Amino acid sequence: MNRRTFLKSVPAFTVLAGTASSLAQDLEPITLAKPETDGGKSVLAALKERRTTRNIREKALPPQTLSNLLWGAFGVNRENEPFRGPGRTAASASNSQEIDLYVALPEGVYLYEAVGHRLTPVVAGDFRRRSGRRAAARAPVNIFYVVDIAKYKKAPFQEPGLRDPEVQKSYYYVATGLIASNVYLFAASQGLAAHFHNCDKRNTPKEFKLRPEQRVLFAQTVGYPA
Amino acid sequence: MNRRTFLKSVPAFTVLAGTASSLAQDLEPITLAKPETDGGKSVLAALKERRTTRNIREKALPPQTLSNLLWGAFGVNRENEPFRGPGRTAASASNSQEIDLYVALPEGVYLYEAVGHRLTPVVAGDFRRRSGRRAAARAPVNIFYVVDIAKYKKAPFQEPGLRDPEVQKSYYYVATGLIASNVYLFAASQGLAAHFHNCDKRNTPKEFKLRPEQRVLFAQTVGYPA
Secondary structure, three states: OOHHHHHHHOOOHHHHHHOHHHOHHHOOOEEOOOOOOOOOOEHHHHHHHOOOOOOEOOOOOOHHHHHHHHHHHHOEEEEEEOOOEEEEOOOOHHHOOOEEEEEEEOOEEEEEEOOOOEEEEEEEOOOHHHOOOOHHHHOOEEEEEEEEHHHHOOOOOOOOOOOOHHHHHHHHHHHHHHHHHHHHHHHHHHOOEEEEEOOOOOOHHHHOOOOOOEEEEEEEEEEOEO | OOHHHHHHHOOOHHHHHHOHHHOHHHOOOEEOOOOOOOOOOEHHHHHHHOOOOOOEOOOOOOHHHHHHHHHHHHOEEEEEEOOOEEEEOOOOHHHOOOEEEEEEEOOEEEEEEOOOOEEEEEEEOOOHHHOOOOHHHHOOEEEEEEEEOHHHHOOOOOOOOOOOHHHHHHHHHHHHHHHHHHHHHHHHHHOOEEEEEOOOOOOHHHHOOOOOOEEEEEEEEEEOEO
């Protein structure tokens, strides 16, 4: 059965994706390859190339590139920081590491677990359209930035203001930008395209099975430039 | 008259700094060298080295390094974007380019003008202590992130929510993080130290002669690691 026949015989594909396939257990965890820690353009050369590119192809990223992308975004770059736990590629408020990356691939949404460097299934089905219409909905990778407010209570440093919702807001949006810039520069260093933007905040909390302390903030689309 | 004698004979040095020397016209504009757009570590190697370093030496940065740092942070990397004006190394909400960098050097505070790539005097005197105590107060460069809300009205794209103060807040904190990560990765690529942190928001608006639409958000200290 070729692709066309399959699509013809199963017109309710989206319904299928929304029911039987939406169970996370239908998805296997993805063990990401060990990230490469060199190669590609210099930081200065990537800064020269940094730009927002909205037109992104459907073509999938090679597994090693996906691994490098997520590690670069907010991976563990120091295993044993004394009294602080693992160090990350982006700073966070009081080292709370409050942002989680929910990664929408064509087959489903995964949580990026930096410790262990793997993708844990959240929900099966194609939710890339929650990132945006047109190119974003078909791009190979969409990263959703999700804050977990509960992490501020567990932060190793309890600095003044860390419990104040307004202060928290300033912190988690900055933390989002810090990660997003890592993504922009990684993309620029590899000839990839990236686009940081608003996203669906209405449907995603339920679809991504978020807890009340979690909030979807923004999304970033990554792939090959069109 | 050696330094010790001078200090003894002028115990009111801080008063001097706050009066005669605090006029911006005492400072000359600094024309920054043309930024280098290659050299230093790769993006992946810089991500591996990315960390917060609070212990920073007093030693000044060479002029070329200061130029590269500010250009990398939020400089112009595309001169002629159709319908959008100059492109910058960091994204911003609706391309509003809403963040201004106020740069505190030992002799005074300057506004970084990305178009023209120069530092325009704001106020003479040493205001690095407004960034933080200890190492931050003596580090060669302190960058203050200042949002100019008025720029949202002039943005080339007037997307929904751009006039909503809560939405604006999410945008300008993300924009701050995007720039701050450029600084972190540039520093990591050059073996420099960087530290993003809170700063004095009480005295700086008046001292930096900010308009009501401007707000000091955060600061970032850069220099050589101790």
